[in-house]
Structures are given as structure tokens and as C-alpha cells.
Amino acid sequence: MFTSYDSIIAALSAGYGQDLLYNKVTITSVAANWYTLWYTNGSPGAGTAPSGVANSAVCDSSTTGAMSYGNANGGRQMSLLSFGGGGQTLNNLILYDRLWHCGGLPFVTSTQTFTGATAPTRYTNGVGNGLFIEITTASGGGGNTLSVSYTNQDGVPGRTASVVVTASSPINRVQFLTLESGDTGIQSVQSYSCANTPAGAFTLVMYNQSMFNILPYPAGGYTERDMVLQVAQLPTLPDSSCLALMMFASTTSTGYVFGKVKIAEG
Amino acid sequence: MAFISCKEVTEAINNGYGQTSVFMKTSLPTNAQQWFTLWRQAGNPPDAGAVPSTGTVCDSSTLGAMQIQDAGSGKKLHAYSIGAAALNWGGVVILYDRLWHAGTLPFQTSSTLITGVTAPNRYTSGIGNCLFLETASGQGSGTYPITVSISYTNEIGTPGRIATFEITSAFAANRVIFGLLQSPDRGVQSIQSYSCSSVPNSGTFNIVMYNQSMFNYIGYPAAYYLERDLIYQVAHLPIVQNGACLSGLFWSAEASPSFVWGTIKMVQG
Numbered sequence: 001m002f003t004s005y006d007s008i009i010a011a012l013s014a015g016y017g018q019d020l021l022y023n024k025v026t027i028t029s030v031a032a033n034w035y036t037l038w039y040t041n042g043s044p045g046a047g048t049a050p051s052g053v054a055n056s057a058v059c060d061s062s063t064t065g066a067m068s069y070g071n072a073n074g075g076r077q078m079s080l081l082s083f084g085g086g087g088q089t090l091n092n093l094i095l096y097d098r099l100w101h102c103g104g105l106p107f108v109t110s111t112q113t114f115t116g117a118t119a120p121t122r123y124t125n126g127v128g129n130g131l132f133i134e135i136t137t138a139s140g141g142g143g144n145t146l147s148v149s150y151t152n153q154d155g156v157p158g159r160t161a162s163v164v165v166t167a168s169s170p171i172n173r174v175q176f177l178t179l180e181s182g183d184t185g186i187q188s189v190q191s192y193s194c195a196n197t198p199a200g201a202f203t204l205v206m207y208n209q210s211m212f213n214i215l216p217y218p219a220g221g222y223t224e225r226d227m228v229l230q231v232a233q234l235p236t237l238p239d240s241s242c243l244a245l246m247m248f249a250s251t252t253s254t255g256y257v258f259g260k261v262k263i264a265e266g
Numbered sequence: 267m268a269f270i271s272c273k274e275v276t277e278a279i280n281n282g283y284g285q286t287s288v289f290m291k292t293s294l295p296t297n298a299q300q301w302f303t304l305w306r307q308a309g310n311p312p313d314a315g316a317v318p319s320t321g322t323v324c325d326s327s328t329l330g331a332m333q334i335q336d337a338g339s340g341k342k343l344h345a346y347s348i349g350a351a352a353l354n355w356g357g358v359v360i361l362y363d364r365l366w367h368a369g370t371l372p373f374q375t376s377s378t379l380i381t382g383v384t385a386p387n388r389y390t391s392g393i394g395n396c397l398f399l400e401t402a403s404g405q406g407s408g409t410y411p412i413t414v415s416i417s418y419t420n421e422i423g424t425p426g427r428i429a430t431f432e433i434t435s436a437f438a439a440n441r442v443i444f445g446l447l448q449s450p451d452r453g454v455q456s457i458q459s460y461s462c463s464s465v466p467n468s469g470t471f472n473i474v475m476y477n478q479s480m481f482n483y484i485g486y487p488a489a490y491y492l493e494r495d496l497i498y499q500v501a502h503l504p505i506v507q508n509g510a511c512l513s514g515l516f517w518s519a520e521a522s523p524s525f526v527w528g529t530i531k532m533v534q535g
Contacts, residue, residue, distance in 0.1 A: 006273075010268065010270040010271065012501065013269040013342065013503055017503075021481060042446070045446045061450075070452065082502065086483070221356055221358065221485040222517075224500050226499060262500070
């Protein structure tokens, strides 16, 4: 691990840095809402999510849609040094580690039990793990409470995360779930159910808050956030992190976006 | 050798181991908010480059490359700042190491072998090597989008992998199109062939290989020079390989900037 700024410079000079480039085409959005870029064409290519509760799965750096990189060598630890981005439209871009997902989920009132993988392989103690949904088929009218049963960071099962899914949510819309009061994370998920049954489908995604980095950039410009001195964060990347992007949209389309992620091991 | 502290970098600069390379490019392409290559644009330095029709390694002696001096024996060259500005409008410049290129390739639906040299002589492991297309001459009417598929050998030596590039409409000359390696590849060792999903009435393109580790963005506001420190401002200190063929890509917020310029500062240690 890095013990000083000099140790970062030494690692970079010795060739222990990696640059992960990305670009994504524009998608339709509504201002002041979150949108996933997981399914968006570009580089890395569009990802998918396994469909149905029987196919819930862990995500890693080899998952289609993830940014590809090499793990840290033995005895070393990978850290995020900077996150840069730019594009056609002023936006806030988010880089996160996609831990687990399950797609093609309908809005149904009966309890649906996940029978594929139910726990992530990174951040396994659950602390800081959260959930969001991605709308993959536009939802119907009427607000709809989605409830997800999970085991919290202390190993207590039967806890409930929830969100009121916005009526008529468009495709790619992201909404975050609220954990049950007092909880600080999720070790595993068990099932979900909804208050009613509008049309539409969604993907449930688990992420970790410690690897959730926000970058604002101006229209037609590029900016880069240093994670060492500009904002003292230096988040650690567990091996095989599934690095992905989402966006807080400012207008009716996200615009073409490009940039790079700088990581290094020390 | 390599730098082991910020102090060493500063001392190397003070002791005369630094160098600055300037670029000035004119007659820029005019479309706003699209990537264009600066390789073939007039300028001084560097002059406009060319792209041979057979696969060719690019280096610092290639016409079109920025002027740099290799690191001395036992030393490595690093970029410690990059800066850019353009007349009238804000935008983004990328300074990159152009490893290899093949040019003026016609659109063909049949598989077409790349002749000449097919692998770079820097970053030879292939890790981090990627491809982009440059439109050598603008396309005419046709059936769009056109998918250009390039067969390559990946970073672990597996041949027959396919990178894809989508040309969504008739692009102007010098447009840059980024593509996608086959998942989960992390790089390219060499190129074998290409084919296209359809053939427009006119137009040709270049294939260019670059490495992600020497691919540096600098954004700048309108008519204002902005420099990014790569030591303290963002901890990058990218290694510039001996013989690197440094060139630029260009993105403008608005159409018609007539002049873009900037610098890259390097130090060896």
C-alpha cells in the first residue's frame, strides 16, 4: 500500500500505473435524474444483466460492460489516483464498483426469491454496500414501492430496503434504495416484492459506497479529479472490481462522454 | 532507474534533464464536439504527417511526430505537465503516443489483409494497446451505420480477436472513431485484417494503434491556455517510451477554431 506521496510517484515511475479509457454514446435522459451507462454502447461495450431471480450473479472485471484492468501484483494494493471525464453536455459522472446484479425483474406483488448468487465477492462484510435499481423496460403509471429483503452488515437477515419507483420511469433510470434504519450495509439479498404491478422491468444492483466517485464536468470540456491531494480519498480497488459508470443528467440527453481512470498499485 | 520521490523529479528538472515540446496546429477541422486527428493538420512544429498504405511503426522520427529527445542510458522519460489552448473556443486535446498506423484503406466487405509491419515496437506485450480509426477522406452516401471489424492478436497472443468500430453517418475527413476490443481483452499485440459491413460511395480510412498509458487529456476554456501538472495536480507521471511518436487528437466545443497550440514537458530520471 502507499505510505506517502513519494511512494505513489515511485510506483508510477516504475510502471505500476494503469490508465483505463472509456467513452459512451449519448442516451435519452430527464434532467436531475440518475441514469445508468451500463447498457450503453461505447468502450467498454454495453453490459447486460442476467435475467431472472434464478440467475442473480456477481460482477467482476471480466464481466462484459466492466472496465478492463489488471489486478495488483502479490503483496500490493490497487488504488484510484484520478478520475477524469468530459463530454458534450454538463453532467455529473459517477464511477462505481458493481458488485452484484440481477436483471429482467418484473414488478410483481408476490415475493420473488433470488436463487443464484446472493452475496458479493468483494466487500463481503457488507459495510457500505447499498442497492439501486436500473429501469430496463419503461415502467407503468403510479408510484410503486419496491421492497428488497436483505441480510445486514451484522448478519441479521430479514431486513428491508425500499424505494418508491417513480411512475412511468424511462429506460436506464436509476433509483437508490433506502436501507432499514440503523443499518450500514448489506451482506446478501434474499428476495423482493412490490406493492403493485405496473408494466416494466428492472435490474437490482449492489454497489459499495467507498468506491462511488462523483465527477462534474462542463459542456464541451474535460476535467479531472485527483484523488490524492485534490480530494484526499485514494479509494482502494479490491481485485477484479467491476468498474462502471452512471450519470446525474442535466438535460434531455446525456451527450457523448469520454475520459479516463488512473489507477496504480503500491 | 526511475524516480522515487517528488524531490528527485524537481532536482532532475533543475539539473537540466527536462525538455519541452511545443505543438501548433492550424487549418483545423470544423465540426464541433467530435474527435479529430491533428496528425495530418498543417503546423509547425510538428509538420503535417502522412499515413502510408501499408502497416508501419511510428516513432519520434516520423514526419508529424512532436520533437522529443530520448532518455539517456539507464533513465526513463516522463511527462510532468501538458497544456493546450485554442483560438476562440474551449475544447479538449489528447496527447498520445502513435504506435503504428496503416492508411488510406478502402471500405471493403471482404476480409482484407494488412500488409507491411503489423505490430508496434513499443508496448510490445500489447497490454493497454488500443485502436482508433481516422477518416482519411470523407465518406459518400451509403448504408449507415457501417461497422468496420478489425482482426487482431490480443495481449495474451490469441489471434482472430475482433475489434469493432461504428461509422454512424458520412464522416468528414480527419474524424476519429474509437472502437471496442473484444471482451475481455486488455490490449493488442498485432493487426491481421479488416472488413466492413458495407461500402459507401467514397471514402477511405486509417487504422491507428495507441497505448492507454500514454493518452493524456487536457481541457481548456475559450481562448485561455491551461496546463495540467502531472505530478502534484493529478498523480500520473506517464512514462514516455524512447522513440515515442507524440501526436494529438482534438475536440472543440464549437466549430471553427482556427488554431490550437500547447506543450508537453518531460523529464528524465
